[in-house]
Amino acid sequence: MEPIEILKNYFDIPEEWALVYYQLWQQGPSPIGEFYKKTGFTRQKVYTLLDKLVKDKFVSVVQFSNKGNIYKCVLPDDLVSSFIHQQELRLEGKRDEKEKFLKEIFQFSPENNKEISIYKHLQIDIISGDNAGELLSSLIDETLYSFKLAIHDVGMGLMSKIQPAVLRAFERKTTNVSMLLSKNSFVGRMREKMFTGQFFPQNTVHHWVTSNRLKIKLSEEMHQNFLLFDNINAVLIFPSENKINFCLKASVDDLSRHFLSQFDRLWKNSDEFKIPI
Structure with missing residues (x-):
């Protein structure tokens, strides 16, 4: 299996995210100008994707500069641990909101399903x-x-x-x-x-x-x-x-x-x- 596919499947991320992450990982810590062309995307699109990857903690900014920030991948072993932890927190939050969600969504059940729906939770x-x-x-x-x-x-x-x-x-x-x-x-x-x-x-x-x-x-x-x-x-x-x-x-x-x-x-x-x- 190709590395982009492996990253995409495990972390459940868009292919373009996986591609930018992979190219930065291969390049090592660097400004965008040193690797963005390898992605096949425009510089602006790579900036946009990097912002998303930074927000979701796949990438970090190790140096801020007017001439261009230096980006660094979170290494795969650290990324896996962080990813699993974030998923567990997210699931815990969903469990806490379960009753509220079901109570709210069942207000919009089709009439022929309301009798069943109110007991599902x-x-x-x-x-x-x-x-x-x-x-x-x-x-x-x-x-x-x-x-x-x-x-x-x-x-x-x-x-x-x-x-x-x-x-x-x-x-x-x-x-x-x-x-x-x-x-x-x-x-x-x-x-x-x-x-x-x-x-x-x-x-x-x-x-x-x-x-x-x-x-x-x-x-x-x-x-x-x-x-x-x-x-x-x-x-x-x-x-x-x-x-x-x-x-x-x-x-x-x-x-x-x-x-x-x-x-x-x-x-x-x-x-x-x-x-x-």
Whole structure:
């Protein structure tokens, strides 16, 4: 690999910067008149590039003179150490500004992405749609006393994936389930699929209802899909064309508390769904 290419690639600098640096390094400390012609650039352009290289600490001025400054390259080994240090400081600054940046930029999210975007900056795990059923089954199996489901528009295929885990949870006789369904978009399919034995045996559903362990309410305000397990783990589900696109999982943080509060508010203001048994 040619030296200009090596310099350009490692330091991520323009090729013309690398060319001026290289020619000065080969020449040694000198005024511009002794090396600028080797670059193929005009004297004025080399002056401009040297100013940039001095500013970014690739080059230093060892002597100021009315007849022409004397320039000197920072040697490659010193330059690498300085460059890495500056990059680390820059990254540290970017980390410190992360929350501010995300808060400001998400104000301009396209309308169809705002629901997802406001959670992107939190410490959460992103799970692909293919693994969503496995994730939810695992959380249901680990649940000790309750899980709460707020379902707006998740495809019914998800119910098939988590059916065995739901049955196991109710067999423990300690788990309660609160389901908050979108009145406008879901209740028809829910009534048809869940309570005709297609997903859960009818006698099992009857037992859940009569033992007061399964409650369903209908909400006109709900616009998201989210699930809460023991009020600790929160999972948001984002569907695309009746399939799960991806979901986000968070534990014991502001996201979980936010959705627990939202669920409780919606639950309080929703209508009870009379389960056919």
